[in-house]
Amino acid sequence: MQTASTNICERMGRSQELIEFKCGTVIGCHLCNKSRREISLLLNIPRSPVSGIITKWKQLGTTATQPPSEQGQRMLKHTVHRRHQLSAESIAKDLQTSCGLQISTTTVHRELHRMRFHG
Template sequence: MQTSSTNICERMGCSQELSEFKRGTVIGCHLCNKSIREISLLLNIPQSTVSGIITKWKQLKTTATQPRSECGQCMKSAVHKSRQLPAESIAQDLKNFM
């Protein structure tokens, strides 16, 4: 029996990080001249994910995950908390935040 959270993740498409092996397999298929669509169907992952892995590999020459910035989420929550304040006040808060 599946838990409700597992069922929601399946329906809503909760993001999961691909293993290093799977990312390496994407690059291996790419080097063997497989198309993004073929790789996507073969490995059962979205075409956008395949494309992103290949793009990052071309730019960084690695398939390792890179650290994520937390700044965007903090600024987003700061704006949502102060919706009733004037725009100037929000702008000043964001300047002080950075």
């Protein structure tokens, strides 16, 4: 019979993410000065996800899933293909209003150049 502390988090595959409660439990253990190894053993989670959760929490202040960076690039590429005569300023304003992305004109220039759009 498993105890409650070992049943909180079961092992998960690489592609799965820990649910919010489990991430909160990892952060709670971290704040109680438990080592990453101790947290891993206590919650029955591999050390790599434990380390990733703690690192993400320290850097971003949250454990919530962030949208992938490629999503912004896809939206930028789609906007350029759809209306290819727009200036970088109008593309930046369009992305800010349509999807709430905070993007500067310089970033639009840089990303378009990296995607091999010139001119």
